[in-house]
Amino acid sequence: MTTNDDYDLIVAGGGAAGFFAAITFAEAHPGARVVILEKSREVLGKVKISGGGRCNVTHACFDPRALSAFYPRGSKQLIGPFNRWSPTDTMEWFESRGVPLKVEADNRVFPQSDSSQSIIDCLNGCARDAGVEVRRSTAVKAVNSLPADGFEVMLRDGEPIHTRNLLLTLGGTRNRIGADLAEQFGHRIQVAAPSLFTFKIDDPRIEGLQGLSVDHAGVKITGLKLASSGPVLITHWGLSGPGILRLSAWGARELQEREYRFEAVINWCGDLSEEKIIAGFDQRRIDSPRKKVMNDPLFGIPTRLWKSLVAAAADGTDADSLHWPHLTKSTARKLAGQLGACRFQVDGKSMNKDEFVTCGGVHLGDVNFKTMESRKTSGLYFAGEILDIDGITGGFNFQSAWTTGRIAGEAIGNSIGV
Incomplete structure (x- = not known):
């Protein structure tokens, strides 16, 4: 009954x-x-x-x-x-x-x-x-x-x-x-x-830049066959956005095994190679010889992020006064590395505890x-x-x-x- x-x-x-x-x-x-x-x-x-x-x-x-x-x-x-x-x-x-x-x-x-x-x-x-x-x-x-x-x-x-x-x-x-x-x-x-999470990063190159995003960035994890692409967002915690979250999903178990301590490599220029990035610098020497490198962002990089990466590549030299024709091969190579293979040490994760x-x-x-x-x-x-x-x-x-x-x-x- x-x-x-x-x-x-x-x-x-x-x-x-x-x-x-x-x-x-x-x-x-x-x-x-x-x-x-x-x-x-x-x-x-x-x-x-x-x-x-x-x-x-x-x-x-x-x-x-x-x-x-x-x-x-x-x-x-x-x-x-x-x-x-x-x-x-x-x-x-x-x-x-x-x-x-x-x-x-x-x-x-x-x-x-x-x-x-x-x-x-x-x-x-x-x-x-x-x-x-x-x-x-x-x-x-x-x-x-x-x-x-x-x-x-x-x-x-x-x-x-x-x-x-x-x-x-x-x-x-x-x-x-x-x-x-x-x-x-x-x-x-x-x-x-956890399958969708932000990379926790403490790095002076992105300090104070929270809210900036790059629409087409490439993301890789050193030592793992993991790669992703898409928008990358700089947050108070480190790096987030679809490009990061996709990678965190595909690497959920491997990154957990590493206790969320690993090296992330960001190509802020999408899929451009170092050679193509340097070729962009060479063209700029011809097209804009009077412009300062610091004030002339390329490849769609937000101005404040560009300035931070230029300063990191200049490595103590007077980056503010550097014009395109005076960009040495050594500094150009370092800047290309900052743009196309920017390495960050990840030390933990962050997520919305209700939504993740x-x-x-x-x-x-x-x-x-x-x-x-x-x-x-x-x-x-x-x-x-x-x-x-x-x-x-x-x-x-x-x-x-x-x-x-x-x-x-x-x-x-x-x-x-x-």
Whole structure:
């Protein structure tokens, strides 16, 4: 007999993947009992702060195989799911529910309102309209399999509730409850490691330059086969921006093993070689013989950064009075090195403690990606960051959440035939 404590689906975790799965299931099966359990006072916390409060909903990459290449972990497993639920589907879903979107120049997708609240209101409204119960400040303490079928979920206050199907969307496994529950049911757990972070650097060449950015820079790590390119931003901590964050994602485990102490090499001129940079100096000697090197930045380098790098290359000489024709071969070579292979010692990392992404989580071989169901326990499903999947910055992590949540919600509905 069904009681008030019996559900067709319990979703543990009130984030993007959990909401999307619950809505998918409930809209397809009116009358089914669905509840989302969120330990915090507010749901969709990461949606709220993502993209600087604008919410980078997805990325306008519409080929599943090309899209999967943006995921350092999970790329192979996501090709099939992206064929079933792609950024196109995500965009159509939100726009059909009253949230107009826009694609920016770098292909990131945001609500036209430039406010994450538009996405939060949409998801809350759709959940309410579909009859999904949302319980805030409600943490899961333990889960037990029932002898016949389903699960008993023990809440932190001691209340037991029961469900035929359980979906875990508890975020990255730095949140131990998600990892512990998965391990309880026989799942292997890949150790969590920060995946998107700023390089902590203390260096006089960038001191006082916070806020400056270079749109097209190259980034490498000495001793590792890691390279990236894109905007690099100078911060109070050191270096950040997409070029740095992409590299931190691809090198998450290797950089953790090095305890975040390593040498980063920045090409402030993008992909220009040292020879081409020096050729630029030679041309400047001809074109602007009366100009001072310090006051004549090249290659799109911001003026204050250019002056700092010129001073470093001059190495004690009077850089302020140096004109292009008087730039010696030795100093030219040093300046080219500062511009094209600028070496920084990284001593730690910095990240937004609420927004940052981790790699690690439930081993992907333990999950059926056609349904997102556990290969260990029938009726147990996973979606979102609890899986060992992470993407680079740009809307990719939300897309994997929408996709895995959608597939889980559909599969759960198909399994019970409500």
